[in-house]
Amino acid sequence: MHQHHLRSVSLLSIMVAFVLLLVFYRATQEAWRTIPQITDMEKAAEAELHHSNERVGEDIKFYNPESSFKPGTPEPPGYNYTRALIVPCLVEDDIDWIDRELPDIQAFIYVADNASAPLHPPKNKGHEGMTYLTYIIDHYNSLPDINVFMHAHRWAWHNADLLNNDAAQMVRRLSSARVIREGYMNMRCQWDPGCPDHIYPLQRTDDWTKKEQQEIGRRWAELFPLDPIPAVLGAPCCAQFALSRERIRAVPLRRYVFYRDWLLRTPLTDYFSGRVFEYVWQYIFTGNAVACPAQNACYCDGFGVCFGGEAEYATWFELRNTLDTHQHALREWHRKERDVERAKQDGRLDEAALLEIPELGMDDWLLQQIEALRRELQTRKAAAIERGKDPEARKLDLGGEGVKMKDCGDCETHD
Numbered sequence: 282m283h284q285h286h287l288r289s290v291s292l293l294s295i296m297v298a299f300v301l302l303l304v305f306y307r308a309t310q311e312a313w314r315t316i317p318q319i320t321d322m323e324k325a326a327e328a329e330l331h332h333s334n335e336r337v338g339e340d341i342k343f344y345n346p347e348s349s350f351k352p353g354t355p356e357p358p359g360y361n362y363t364r365a366l367i368v369p370c371l372v373e374d375d376i377d378w379i380d381r382e383l384p385d386i387q388a389f390i391y392v393a394d395n396a397s398a399p400l401h402p403p404k405n406k407g408h409e410g411m412t413y414l415t416y417i418i419d420h421y422n423s424l425p426d427i428n429v430f431m432h433a434h435r436w437a438w439h440n441a442d443l444l445n446n447d448a449a450q451m452v453r454r455l456s457s458a459r460v461i462r463e464g465y466m467n468m469r470c471q472w473d474p475g476c477p478d479h480i481y482p483l484q485r486t487d488d489w490t491k492k493e494q495q496e497i498g499r500r501w502a503e504l505f506p507l508d509p510i511p512a513v514l515g516a517p518c519c520a521q522f523a524l525s526r527e528r529i530r531a532v533p534l535r536r537y538v539f540y541r542d543w544l545l546r547t548p549l550t551d552y553f554s555g556r557v558f559e560y561v562w563q564y565i566f567t568g569n570a571v572a573c574p575a576q577n578a579c580y581c582d583g584f585g586v587c588f589g590g591e592a593e594y595a596t597w598f599e600l601r602n603t604l605d606t607h608q609h610a611l612r613e614w615h616r617k618e619r620d621v622e623r624a625k626q627d628g629r630l631d632e633a634a635l636l637e638i639p640e641l642g643m644d645d646w647l648l649q650q651i652e653a654l655r656r657e658l659q660t661r662k663a664a665a666i667e668r669g670k671d672p673e674a675r676k677l678d679l680g681g682e683g684v685k686m687k688d689c690g691d692c693e694t695h696d
């Protein structure tokens with residue numbers, strides 16, 4: 282009797298605990314919906330969904346819509362485009378450079394880990410993806426002409442090498458005309474890493490350099506239910522890009538809501554869910570699994586850095602590789618010299634005799650080469666920036682990409 286009583290008590294407490302857990306789970310699942318800044322657009326998206334449900338066959342288009350984007354026609358040179366800069370950051374990030382360096386662009390800075398910040402994503406998950414989608418959802422009906430999506434760090438290895446890896450210069454020099462024409466422009470022109478091919482979602486074996494590869498294959502159908510898994514995905518790395526209003530709006534609002542819902546709900550970690558989006562942005566906006574424009578055309582048309590052709594562009598990077606090699610060799614030369622000196626000072630003469638003695642005079646030769654290469658690179662870069670100011674000269678770099686000559690009449694000149 283006593284035992285039976287105990288058992289029913291524990292059964293009851295298990296049930297109570299279960300109900301509490303369920304309530305708690307529902308509360309956490311729903312919490313983000315109550316954040317006021319997104320509910321209006323959520324409602325609009327739902328209304329749009331119900332509206333289209335009334336029409337037979339429309340629903341399928343939601344999952345696999347034909348992009349309605351047509352290449353845009355830029356305004357005449359000198360036109361003042363409205364531009365927004367969208368930046369996800371953390372409380373600890375230094376973002377003062379944005380106000381200081383880019384006073385002319387409207388900045389939307391989302392603090393991912395501060396729910397009291399005026400702008401913040403519904404959840405700190407999915408890296409920049411959550412913020413980018415939140416901006417698009419919240420501003421779908423009030424977008425400026427140009428929307429630039431960038432990381433919070435001003436200097437990064439994956440920023441443009443030809444603009445000193447400086448995000449501020451990239452945004453300042455970005456050609457609105459190219460963004461209007463193309464609709465989607467990756468802010469990285471250099472192919473490495475990411476192009477011409479990068480992720481093979483169908484590959485079964487693990488690749489530790491691309492841990493997200495298999496995950497993208499596994500999750501593809503959740504994001505793009507009716508689209509076959511592409512054999513390969515490719516785009517210059519690191520999820521910084523510019524979009525025209527028209528390109529954003531060529532995709533229905535509820536599809537962005539759907540993508541963000543996926544991010545909010547996926548059991549994948551922050552790292553993996555962020556990585557999945559990093560390699561599908563070009564697919565979301567262009568419908569192409571591979572988006573790798575010619576590097577010289579991207580730099581010239583996109584940022585006004587024009588080398589006059591693919592070969593001339595490639596030469597600059599070859600020279601810089603040689604510079605890197607020489608700098609490495611010089612460091613090695615000094616290391617060997619130090620090793621020999623130390624061994625001698627310590628009286629380890631037998632050991633010193635075995636060490637490689639750096640070639641006499643090689644350090645001076647390397648220094649001269651390094652200095653000459655630095656000057657050469659600087660001169661060539663300055664000439665490329667000068668060439669970028671001339672609309673006629675810019676045509677040379679655009680040929681390889683198949684951009685029509687007449688388009689170049691729209692090309693902006695940069696300061």
Ligand SMILES: *[C@@H]1O[C@H](CO)[C@@H](O)[C@H](O)[C@H]1NC(C)=O
Nearest residue numbers: 356357358359360361362385
């Ligand atoms: C664009 O803005 C600049 C600076 O405010 C102004 O001087 C110029 O007249 C404007 N151009 C046009 C076409 O409105």
Ligand SMILES: *[C@@H]1O[C@H](CO)[C@@H](O)[C@H](O)[C@H]1NC(C)=O
Nearest residue numbers: 372392394395396397398399
């Ligand atoms: C979060 O944002 C609020 C509102 O801007 C601010 O007062 C607060 O200091 C921020 N918290 C942190 C930790 O930065």
